[in-house]
Amino acid sequence: MSLRRQAYEWRNIVPVGSNVSNTGHPILTYDAAGAVQATVRQIDPDRPIDIMIGGVGNNLEEPAELRANQFIVIDSVACWPISSAINIRIGTTRYFQDPSGIPNAGMTGAAMPYLPSDATQQFIGHYDTLIPPIYVLPGQAWGIEYTATETLNAGSPVPTLDSQIATAYVRYLLIDGADMLVAMKLLDSNIPVSAETIQWYKRNLIRHSLMADVASEESLSEVLQDMERRLI
């Protein structure tokens, strides 16, 4: 499974009394009245939170870092609510920046909304995919930063609607093994890296190998035709 479409989702909902769930999405329990025994953590404005290791919501135990045999292509990000934004960090560099060149909060939820099922307004958003997509190369660390543009979930309340939960979503193509080598080859040739181009390149490799085989077969025949045959 060398080409896999992956997705990572972050939510700021955690069991009552905690800020973070380090084992992924937490189990949600409910009281007799049907209220969830969890809170959506307050998010202060203009303070970026790493959705993987930021200490709020569901987190990972270690930062995202690609192994030597991995290559990823990030092609979609989204967040909720619309008064939030998302930025992509590779190493220490933020992807989205102001026209002045200074990194900003990133793409807003209004532009790329990750709609909850009970949203009252059906935002469609301006983007579905990032064009061009973002490449993260073997060995690079990466992360996604979520920034609220106003205070979200003030006082860390118990949510009653999905639309009260702050969320972030990132979709990417994970390329590993031999396909990672093909991806690096495409990158060297300045050809866009995608599932289609990797398959195209592999087809070409096979085709060229076949052509070489045919050519050597023909040249061998040419050489052999002038030689005297002998019995062994």
Add this chain to the structure above:
Amino acid sequence: MGIRVQNYEWTLRGNGTYVATDYPQAHVQNSIFISDFGNRIEIPPLVRETEFVVIHQFGCTEGVLAKPSVTANRLLSWKPNGFMQIVINTTGYYQDPQNTFSGGISGTAAPYPWTVTDVPPHYELLPPIYILPEQTWDFRFTMLNDLRDYCATAGITEIPETTILAQCFVQYHLFDGPDALICHQLLEMGIPITVDNVEWYKRILLRSRGLDTQTWEYYLSAMQAYRERDEYHEKYGSRTRKG
């Protein structure tokens, strides 16, 4: 029937009088094919020698909060907060960015059913997943809203059969017989396996009228033809080979 589009829907309904063990535990992955919960099949999905499977779409009930609705200790509605993981033989398809097995894709990213008010799903299974002969495959559903705990806390005595607690859906193409062989040929040549490409390859085979197709030249011309066709679609914007 060499190429068939197949659907499998798994539904977890109420089972009448409440018994905790009739329902899955929270944060435990259960097969949608052979677990003890919901509808099931007798034999785990196995791709036979003469078959080839391409999975291209799936989804599950969306929603995070359970929003239970109860009347007279009867649970009438429930959202599961579900995730779906694909397992091929013993390997999980989805992993998180720290490279460990994850719960998979949420119902928010890949909802099912998909209503008129929903925007298109964020998650698309592109490229699709190929399941080769002799491989087993499975979809595992994880519910993160603790139904058992809630029923015990709220004193639920009945979950009627009309209450749908969770649903999952899988759509795939099943190629069998000669079409499965063609899938292998396409796979060897690195050509995406779609209905369109299999049909195209069959047309080439028919044109060859029984000539020896196992020569290198034949492979080469087939790949050249595919390349030309691909370029034609690129040029005139009528690409149809996407799965």
